[in-house]
Amino acid sequence: xxxIAKLVERVAPSxxxxxxxxxxxxxxxxxxxxxxxxxxxxxxxxxRQELRVDERQLTSALGVSRTPVREALSLLEQEGFxxxxxxxxxxxxxxxxxxxxxxxxxxxxLESMAARLATLYAxxxxxxxxxxxxxxxxxxxxxxxxxxxxxxxxxxHTAVIALGRSQTIIDAxxxxxxxxxxxRRATITQNDRAARSIVDHLKIIEALEKRxxxxxxxxxxxxxxxxxxxxxxxxxxxx
Amino acid sequence: xxxIAKLVERVAPSxxxxxxxxxxxxxxxxxxxxxxxxxxxxxxxxxRQELRVDERQLTSALGVSRTPVREALSLLEQEGFxxxxxxxxxxxxxxxxxxxxxxxxxxxxLESMAARLATLYAxxxxxxxxxxxxxxxxxxxxxxxxxxxxxxxxxxHTAVIALGRSQTIIDAxxxxxxxxxxxRRATITQNDRAARSIVDHLKIIEALEKRxxxxxxxxxxxxxxxxxxxxxxxxxxxx
DNA sequence: TTATTATTCGTGGTATACCATATATGAACC
DNA sequence: GGTTCATATATGGTATACCACGAATAATAA
Numbered sequence: 196x197x198x199i200a201k202l203v204e205r206v207a208p209s210x211x212x213x214x215x216x217x218x219x220x221x222x223x224x225x226x227x228x229x230x231x232x233x234x235x236x237x238x239x240x241x242x243r244q245e246l247r248v249d250e251r252q253l254t255s256a257l258g259v260s261r262t263p264v265r266e267a268l269s270l271l272e273q274e275g276f277x278x279x280x281x282x283x284x285x286x287x288x289x290x291x292x293x294x295x296x297x298x299x300x301x302x303x304x305l306e307s308m309a310a311r312l313a314t315l316y317a318x319x320x321x322x323x324x325x326x327x328x329x330x331x332x333x334x335x336x337x338x339x340x341x342x343x344x345x346x347x348x349x350x351x352h353t354a355v356i357a358l359g360r361s362q363t364i365i366d367a368x369x370x371x372x373x374x375x376x377x378x379r380r381a382t383i384t385q386n387d388r389a390a391r392s393i394v395d396h397l398k399i400i401e402a403l404e405k406r407x408x409x410x411x412x413x414x415x416x417x418x419x420x421x422x423x424x425x426x427x428x429x430x431x432x433x434x
Numbered sequence: 435x436x437x438i439a440k441l442v443e444r445v446a447p448s449x450x451x452x453x454x455x456x457x458x459x460x461x462x463x464x465x466x467x468x469x470x471x472x473x474x475x476x477x478x479x480x481x482r483q484e485l486r487v488d489e490r491q492l493t494s495a496l497g498v499s500r501t502p503v504r505e506a507l508s509l510l511e512q513e514g515f516x517x518x519x520x521x522x523x524x525x526x527x528x529x530x531x532x533x534x535x536x537x538x539x540x541x542x543x544l545e546s547m548a549a550r551l552a553t554l555y556a557x558x559x560x561x562x563x564x565x566x567x568x569x570x571x572x573x574x575x576x577x578x579x580x581x582x583x584x585x586x587x588x589x590x591h592t593a594v595i596a597l598g599r600s601q602t603i604i605d606a607x608x609x610x611x612x613x614x615x616x617x618r619r620a621t622i623t624q625n626d627r628a629a630r631s632i633v634d635h636l637k638i639i640e641a642l643e644k645r646x647x648x649x650x651x652x653x654x655x656x657x658x659x660x661x662x663x664x665x666x667x668x669x670x671x672x673x
Numbered sequence: 674t675t676a677t678t679a680t681t682c683g684t685g686g687t688a689t690a691c692c693a694t695a696t697a698t699g700a701a702c703c
Numbered sequence: 704g705g706t707t708c709a710t711a712t713a714t715g716g717t718a719t720a721c722c723a724c725g726a727a728t729a730a731t732a733a
Binding site: 221223262265266269270273274281294297298300301303304305307308312361362363364367 | 546
Binding site for chain 4: 488489490500504518519520521522523524
């Protein structure tokens with residue numbers, strides 16, 4: 196049984212007797228969500244990780260036919276998570292270092308635009324909430340809670356994007372996050388980056404509060420471009 | 435026969451006797467490309483335009499079964515070009531004004547990042563080519579050749595993005611272009627925007643030539659944000 | 674043993690039949 | 704004539720059988 200298949204839970208485990216709409220969403224969408232979650236949870240950069248996805252094995256594991264599974268896989272392929280090679284198999288894609296850097300640069304472009312929009316359209320209350328994300332790290336240095344800080348770090352960037360109120364940008368960054376998240380986690384422990392990033396974040400929050408459009412945009416962009424630069428230098432474990 | 439179906443040509447018209455690989459690409463990909471082209475050529479904002487897509491009609495028009503057509507439609511749905519309503523039908527999506535503005539803003543974010551990258555990585559020769567796009571408009575005002583100028587305008591923006599050498603950004607903007615193109619064409623005739631835009635373009639080219647990263651980025655962003663602003667004011671024909 | 678050929682098997686791709694249900698149609702009744 | 708209910712139809716969703724092709728394996732010859 197493949198490693199991915201193990202992560203997958205059955206769609207309908209032991210069918211409880213709840214009434215109501217039995218299947219609000221299509222099997223295709225369920226399979227899509229399930230697979231995407233499985234991929235997100237997998238550390239695809241672990242060299243020992245099996246990257247093969249067995250289509251027919253999935254269908255039996257999910258208890259559905261090939262059709263909805265194949266449609267879900269088609270979507271994932273278009274999003275760049277997997278690649279299907281005719282008569283060879285379906286494989287989870289391991290992004291190269293260059294691709295990872297490009298994705299971070301694109302993230303920088305979108306988040307900085309979101310920051311710009313946030314200075315124009317977000318409410319004071321919404322911006323104020325950003326500070327709370329780091330309340331617990333005010334007195335104790337983040338280096339002591341790297342796991343929690345990493346989550347807060349990602350939550351911060353996601354929140355800034357949400358403040359921009361552009362559903363288009365929010366949607367576009369959702370998939371990017373899946374790829375970038377692993378790198379953010381890995382690099383947070385390097386070079387005291389946690390402590391530095393919290394300084395940057397506070398400056399960004401201040402710029403947003405002052406409604407300084409250009410500054411908020413520039414700081415946000417530069418903060419993420421720094422990550423791209425860091426990956427370029429220190430993440431040679433990527434292809 | 436639906437309007438879309440009329441635009442679709444048969445996949446294999448009268449099968450010429452050329453040897454070689456008969457079907458290099460899968461039927462799914464062929465159907466996908468065909469449908470996307472058909473949608474691109476359709477003026478979906480013409481109120482008389484039929485937006486219904488008949489799945490079974492398509493299969494007979496293309497001479498293939500439902501499976502590859504359905505997979506192609508799935509991809510187009512995920513890209514936001516169509517929407518399938520269970521037991522109702524499949525419809526081409528007409529973007530709302532807000533969505534259009536968001537897409538233009540996202541375009542601004544990505545193209546300005548590409549301009550930034552271009553100042554760092556593009557060659558002088560590549561940047562020089564940008565000027566040629568407007569050679570024919572140097573002496574005669576663009577208002578006399580709006581059709582050609584509109585094409586050159588779009589070519590310019592696409593070229594700037596290509597100079598950034600980020601395949602990720604290039605791919606991401608390709609779909610955006612399909613939506614934004616119609617608006618660029620429509621607005622080029624308004625408010626003497628053609629003449630103004632050519633001035634902006636020349637300034638952007640100069641900034642790229644001078645390798646002024648911040649300036650090139652800012653000018654590019656502002657130029658496209660101006661379009662968003664213009665659409666917000668004058669394009670009420672959008673939902 | 675090694676090289677070559679034949680065969681099997683696994684894979685993704687495609688065609689097709691069937692299903693569930695919302696809508697449309699029309700018949701029956703008041 | 705209008706309302707209600709039963710039936711038919713159309714549509715997207717799903718299951719399944721089959722296909723073509725290449726890789727892996729086995730069989731065979733040198």
